[in-house]
Amino acid sequence: MPRLRATAIIPLLLLAASAGCSAPGANDDDAKSGSGPIKIALVDAQSGQLSSLGAWELKGARLAVDEWNAAGGVNGRQIQLDVFDDQGDPTTGTTLARKIDSEGHIAMIGTAESAVTIAMAPILKQAEIPNITSGQSPGLVAAGSEFLFLNGPTSTTYDETLAKYIVDKQGLKSIAMITNNGSYGKGEHDAFLKALSSRNVVPVADQVVTTDQKDFSAVLTGIRQKNPQVIFVGAEEVESGLIVKQARDLGITVPFAGAAPQGTPVFLDTAGAKNAEKTIVSSPYLSNDVSDASKKFAAAYKAKYNEDAELHGAKAYDGTQILLTALKSSNVATGKALADAIRGTKYQGLLGDFAYDQTGVGIFATSIGTIQNGKLVAVTG
């Protein structure tokens, strides 16, 4: 991590030095003109509670950039990926949005936190900097920026698929919900509740917790008395893990269900593999073995970072690939032209086939998997 920081700072220093020599405002055009490296910003939490998301994103994006650079870059120009730490904080995010604009970055990868991305969206829209986020809150679509793109499905897709499996296929109607009151949890709450009510199912419990809550005894004991068949959790990795662990300690034996976070290693470690058994996960990237492309990606990821790839790294890899493809097809365009190029990019990614619509969403399907023997396994049929 400190090495990353140092490498992120050096270009900034160089930039500050070069900016000092040129006329005010000139640096903005320098970076966009036809020579020198193409500057792309990666904004993500590199510290704080959400830093695991930021670390995965960085690894996925870096892998894509390195592959392109090794193959000669875009139009013979190398791609320079500068890392910025938003600490998972929307206020820091808005400061960084202005910073990447003034430093002449032509596009942004990140963030992994919907709330931060939503806060940054108006500034990036004004600055005409296309942004490919890993957030999945429907609020991102509601932000209504033509410069904002998602590298995965929204919560609506995740939870519709999940509800379809649980209610329609498994016939489970007695469902309890626990979600947190953060941006992600709120999105999950609304999307899953909507999917349930369209099936005329009313959850037996609908509990909301705070994002940094540590003890869930009261909420879970309440749910235990309702005796649900399955418990839906809408919270980030660590909190979901704690909820599942404490639920098992309280003698709750029914399976849990949720979206992307429940398929991650952090969730598994926090909950304990035994406790997470049978968790139902809705995810666009269930495992590294789903396709040849994902096997190749996973092998490259393992070779570079010596750890197993997972959803967030894959999403960031896809998003970065789409951006770089669009840069190439548009002959390194910037601003609105680049945004249009991204919208026009059809890309076969790790998550599926991307084709962007006007809302900035490019993919509309997830698959269902369950955790068996500590591994996420696709449900067939």
Next chain:
Amino acid sequence: MQVFLQTIIGGVSLGAVYALVALGFSLVYRTMGLVNFAHGNVVTVGAYLASTFYLTSKLPFALAMVIAIAVTGAIGLVIERVLRPLENRDFDLMLIGTIGFGIVLDALVIAIWGATGRAVPSPVQTEPIDLLGLRIRTYDLVVLAIAAAATVLLVLFLSRTKRGAAMQAVAMDHEAATAVGIHVGRSNAIAFMIGAGLAALAGGLVGPLLYVSPALGGALGIKGFAAAILGGFGSIPGAIVGGLAIGVLDSFTAGHFQGYSELVTFIVFTVIIMVRPTGVFGERTVNRA
């Protein structure tokens, strides 16, 4: 009724950890009159050290804890030694010095262990005890027992040993204590060392309950500080009562006010402090304030 009792059980186990954090705050405060703002970060360091020795070096949990407490205690000594020249000169600078140390420790933790954090499996693998439908985790009982033992040892040290009595004397009147030949600096150093050791104990114990990350100490530090204030800042029994009270209060507000639980917890806390500014066991006249 079952929800009520289970909520108390859940609150007490985290409350015991808050109590240990509060003890560290209070011990330094009663001896030096100083709020150690680095305390929460010391908790994080302790949690990381304990989890590293336990998971990476594969030492038994108890031994890992002892080493973590010793190393963290040494960090406490360093903090005190650096701040010592400011003692009795500029108090504000000392406060800011502890904040600075907090930032340094935070950065060190991220530099050494990275920002991602790690999960620590529980060292006690037995099934929770089932008591008339109430579930009690065995590890919670271990935490409570260790917290109680630590408190008893601390009280015995302060009341029965010469060094402890000297610390009490410094707490009451450091000039008079100096006059009778007590080394005030050494007394402060011991307070800082024990305080840091208690932080490591809290951090190490809470690791298997939660998730060890750089943000761990921040959350525990604030709750622990609130616990110390609630019980009466500087008071040893106050820290215990305050810690358990904050834990249980937190647990109940989580059940009743859902997403607004944190807000309600601190509103209740503020009201109690307004009614009783010195806290439950407040005895400010005895301590330096």
